[in-house]
């Protein structure tokens with residue numbers, strides 16, 4: 001339908017998963033009316049009367065960001081949480097100098113090569129608090145013609161004083177979302193976030209049905225080893241995941257917009273460590289030994305050169321897909337797992353993916369046992385890498401995402417349907433961004449690499465790509 005859905009209609013349709021995509025300029029209206037939001041919708045007065053907000057991100061264009069708030073909200077206190085240092089920090093502060101309502105919080109990055117990737121909005125209203133976890137930088141380009149993911153929490157009402165307890169966390173959900181979010185904020189050791197920690201403690205998060213999956217820089221040992229990165233996934237799936245017998249022969253799907261150095265062969269990190277966590281299930285630690293992993297077990301979705309060339313933005317979309325030739329050359333094994341970006345169902349096959357999503361897919365790809373949307377790309381820096389004989393998880397970056405498990409949305413739920421007309425009460429439809437079944441690269445396809453030239457075929461704007 002072409003009528004502009006109101007935000008209330010969108011949020012009603014989005015329930016109970018509240019997982020939406022950003023609106024894309026240049027695709028048919030119907031695809032922007034279905035489970036889609038723009039940043040102005042998220043910050044609109046329809047969501048509530050704002051008291052103050054916090055914007056966690058990697059890139060912030062502050063004058064542009066202020067434009068996205070409705071006029072009556074532009075003077076409300078705004079905390080910018082970033083990881084900029086040196087000139088980047090100077091430039092960021094310059095952008096903020098005309099806005100007296102802005103406070104800056106520089107996340108400490110003690111691990112070299114770490115970045116503050118987390119993308120989250122904390123929105124305090126007169127009648128409650130909302131958490132938005134998403135994948136888009138706070139720059140115009142990221143909200144224009146890309147595929148981005150957004151999880152919008154329910155409105156968490158204020159706890160009344162009687163419900164508050166001095167110790168411990170009251171008003172949490174069975175997924176411990178509130179406790180995990182408070183612990184994440186605590187790791188910044190920042191005074192300005194102490195205030196937001198208080199706001200969160202004072203609100204009732206019992207309606208939060210997702211698990212928080214986050215990363216914070218450091219060398220995590222003991223209990224903390226399982227609080228972050230891929231080891232949090234391993235813990236959640238091992239305790240509350242699908243029954244191992246139910247998901248035998250299912251495959252992990254990983255979809256991302258950048259790739260780090262994963263090591264000389266797949267058995268080390270990709271299949272030997274990271275995949276072991278993603279394949280974790282109730283009852284057994286893992287489902288496959290690393291040596292048994294085949295391209296049946298792991299399906300990776302990453303834009304091919306052709307995906308980028310023919311995208312709405314053309315080759316410039318590749319400026320946000322920073323896979324470098326140095327890493328690509330060292331890990332040809334990785335390319336065997338690759339599938340194209342295809343999203344016809346959502347009208348976004350040409351909206352270059354900046355979203356990052358992960359799932360456990362049934363052999364026929366018609367069902368999923370869990371789904372995750374996160375800022376975390378396919379890299380050790382984001383997910384962490386085990387050290388000291390598996391006793392320590394080393395993470396370089398801040399990341400944040402949410403994980404959806406069926407049984408927290410449907411009593412006894414075991415799987416989501418990925419095909420809308422085959423969903424039932426017991427197997428609700430989950431609106432994934434990409435098309436299933438997945439389409440493997442052809443022999444001629446190459447993964448997008450951002451630091452080599454492409455002059456053989458012009459892009460959708462008639463241009464070549466000659467990196468600086």
Ligand SMILES: O=C(O)c1c[nH]c2c(-c3ccccc3)cccc2c1=O
Pocket residue numbers: 058117135136137319320321322
């Ligand atoms: O977290 C995010 O969203 C992103 C993180 N890094 C990006 C980079 C980059 C690549 C190497 C070194 C520093 C920055 C380049 C272009 C887009 C992104 C990006 O979008």
